[in-house]
Amino acid sequence: MRTPVVMTLGMVLVPCGLLLNLTGTLTPGWRMVKGFLDQPVDVVLYQGLWDMCREQSSRDRQCAQWDEYKYFAANLVLLARALTVTSLATTALGLLLATIGVRCWQDIPHFVLAGISGFVLFASGLLSLIPVSWYNHFLADRDVLPAAPSPVTVEVGYSLVLVYLGSCLLLVGGFSLALSLAPWCEERCSRGRKAPASTVRRNSISTVYVDWPEPELTPAIKYYSGGLHRPRPAEHGATGKTKVGFPMPRPPPKAYTNPVDVLDGEKGASSHGMSSRSTQLCLSLPPCDSDL
Template sequence: MRTPLVMTLGVVLAPCGLLLDLTATLAPGWRLLKGFLDQPVDVVLYQGLWDMCREQSSQQRECGRPDEWGYFAAQPVLVARGLMVTSLATAALGLLLATLGVRCWRDEPRFALAGVSGVVLFVAGLFGLIPVSWYNHVLGDRAVLPAPASPVTLQVGYSLVLGYLGSCLLLLGGCSLALSLAPWCEERCRRGRKAPPAGPRRSSISTVYGDWPEPALTPAIKNYSQGYHRPPPARLPAAAAAKPKVGFPMPRPPPKAYANPADVLDGEAGRAADSQGASSRSTRPCHSSLPCDSDL
């Protein structure tokens, strides 16, 4: 797996910030003093957190100068010493955690550890930014930071610039590495949603299953077959009971249209003799039981 961009950016920026903070802490260049009355014009005095150096014509440099004004006992200097050392130690711890979390001979980085290292580096950047900002704020105040009286001028040294840059790089690198917590949090949330419940959940609706016997059919329904009521099988002959009928009953044909239950020849016997003569003259005999057209 490729290393994510946020991890790569954090691992690159954090060591640079640590190196700049280390240089700013050790170098005697927090404040620059010029214009001494009893010194040559090109004499410059550099003041730092741990040492003072006198430089003339950029060729002669003498460090370890005595503190004649009580500069090292000033509160901003003492606070800057403690916070800068704390910043360096915290940044070193953050880089160690970042090294173990980003890769450390693993196929996939440890997102949680890399995110924690980002938080530690961010705190280290804050520890370095606070004393640098405070020192820069009171740099020209001779009551807070003792210095010779005018016409000596006070200027910002290069160590303050390096301290600003190093602290900002630590903050950016820490924020970049802290973004590694996002995949870890997303994975934890996904696992939490997919986790099964602790115990079996009881349904709000209780379902009871019972083995109910089938109701017995009444004899009228049980022995009804082919549209007729049959006696029970025990009462039928053995042959009929052994060979049940299979199939569906055919419907009965409707009655003929010409069927007439009334006797239409009733009362016609007397008239048959009288009309025998007329019937003999008919061209076609009538053999049907119904009256013929000639008779009508």
């Protein structure tokens, strides 16, 4: 049996979402802070969930920077850490269930297990989408996410975009795998709707034979036989069923005729020793040997 399309789509999108979420969670690029007054203009500070890096002119990059404004102690950052790690663990569990359910080594997939894995993966996508959306909403709020005061500006980092895309892929892949429950649900519903044996409806008739009446023939054909017109049944009192058709005339019976009288001269002859009885017998039969 070929793998259904919903299973194939889910097995393609889920690993991609897991890779994007893992990359976005570990990299320090959730927020970019730049425009410091006491530092060069090209200095950019990348803030993530686990690390903070300082980059200048895309050449010099230094990580494990000192957290001056207690950024990692913010409640939103701590909650985002917990939700993203939980999402990664849930994604790994759902992918394991999907691998067993979709079966790369069996002929028939396990629809129930594949459907359950779809719900698990959909939940993991929600767990990663919630912190991303929440973080993006309070991105520039310095009371929720501490940062240096103005004129320092904050912008969205690349890690936030990666986690957002990974969450969407997990949602779509999980929903696609959850559709694997459709054949199982259809089978269960058909069992519940099955009627009792006494009320089972019989199959409809596939072939119907209709005895159509034969068309009435014209008198010229119906009452013509032997080259002569015959009277209708009503004329000669016939009450039975009349024959329908056009009978062919019968040929006359075959008879032997001999135009030459081969016995001429033998009727009165007595020298041949033939009696009158023999002569009469020979005349009444087909030609005698003497004719040949």
